[in-house]
Amino acid sequence: MRAPVVVLAGGTGGAKLARGMLDVVGAEDLVVVTNTGDDIEIYGAYVSPDPDLVTFWLADRIDERGWGLAGDTFAVMDGLRELGGEVWFNLGDRDLAIGIERARALRAGARLTDAVSAIGRALGVRACVLPMSDGPVRTRVLAHGRWWPFQEFMIACGGRGPVEGVDFRGARAAAPTPEVLAAIATARAIVVGPSNPVVSIGPILALKGIRAAIAGSDAPVVAVSPLVGGEVLKGPTAAFMQWAGRPLCSDGIAACYGGLIDGLVADSRTAVLPTLETDVLMDTATARRQVAAETLRFALALG
């Protein structure tokens, strides 16, 4: 691997940027560091939503619905419903197989890094998808009077705030993996993907020592804003930005990453940082490739 381009990714936004970056730099030179704060053990499986979302995007296997594998069936969930079981977390059959296989590997002593990597290889992904840590980190959200595990907040509360608290349980004790640290140390550019700054990128940045590692890297660091026309395309970013006291605009995004990034890619500028003003909507393969290419060019020019 030459000096890789490292993308920090949460869910869909980061995954789309990673897919575009794959076209731009090729699989050998792409490392995606993914949030594991949303991981959940359910149905006897270990489900890792963000690493899987990135993997499915890079494998061109993402379903049109925006999550899960294209063309997946839902027989097990139907079966659980027939049994009167609680099916608040919907998972396709092949998606479940991935979680079952990962749980088996972890029980057998594998690191999460190796389990995620094996799944990527099996799906034909040659780029490197890394969980941020092999240690457990679990995002919890305080809302409507109680703390919710992240997936329950998203599904049971529909991701609706007001958010009164956010906790990345385990993050301070969890170290980034050696692979993550090596990628950051040798990176040609580090790109914070357009995922939720608070609950998608936040857990990655909460890991012990990762801010110092990013600061210590020679690579330029840029973030791509998740805002399009001042709005959030997907997910509960607004409620979390409000909790964090950040305005829903380029200034707010820049403030989330204060001291960490050298520039921002967004569709409106901020006064506090160099900005690449461009259309960050990534609704087609061409757009994803273009945003990735422009972002990388912008980052390298800052380096």
Place this chain on the structure above:
Amino acid sequence: MRAPVVVLAGGTGGAKLARGMLDVVGAEDLVVVTNTGDDIEIYGAYVSPDPDLVTFWLADRIDERGWGLAGDTFAVMDGLRELGGEVWFNLGDRDLAIGIERARALRAGARLTDAVSAIGRALGVRACVLPMSDGPVRTRVLAHGRWWPFQEFMIACGGRGPVEGVDFRGARAAAPTPEVLAAIATARAIVVGPSNPVVSIGPILALKGIRAAIAGSDAPVVAVSPLVGGEVLKGPTAAFMQWAGRPLCSDGIAACYGGLIDGLVADSRTAVLPTLETDVLMDTATARRQVAAETLRFALALG
């Protein structure tokens, strides 16, 4: 429940007899005590092959292949294969859902009895299907130079002997459930189903105190032979009978249950016990009903 008819069952033979008995005595009066020595925790699920087989038969949901649910799909197994995982134990998607739901219930503190019963109710079974014990019993087989968990012996070795040893790990410590003991104590008749005497019925009879409970019941006890025309219809009964030193004939079956049963239903007689000589092949619903009716009549006449 009036004094119930209690059927001890392992796999297919016992399940077919139970299905016939359901027609004869009705759901309210039928209790099936099932072997749990074949249970296996796999794919994050708790799979209970014999209780499920009986449940599927009683629900008229058994698939033509002889196991699993009719019309089930196998998407999760296909997914595991794509991931390069080991898929030596084949399980349909809805079958897996049953094992996932049971594992969830057990983790939540339910007894196996309650978990099995809930699954039966969900599938519309009104007869009472009981696991023999809530404690863990695991059948292991010594063959080809090593001890195999039962399912691995059946699948990896194709159930082929010679069998050099059989162990019901945990059986001496595992008690029959209160429900099993109550059913036996109040039974109108106790019928040992035509399952493998050594590894299907054997684990039930190895439970602490169950032989005394059967002996202490006022009910007549009869066994239905699994041999049809001196041959075993299904499964590895011959290898296990050979290991046990029992001939593959009515005398051998009677010897397996020596001191326990008052009579034998078989297609050839034995000198050691009252025999109901009849065709025990249960390949149609009519035949199943007829064998069940004749068996019950024979048992009650012995009582």
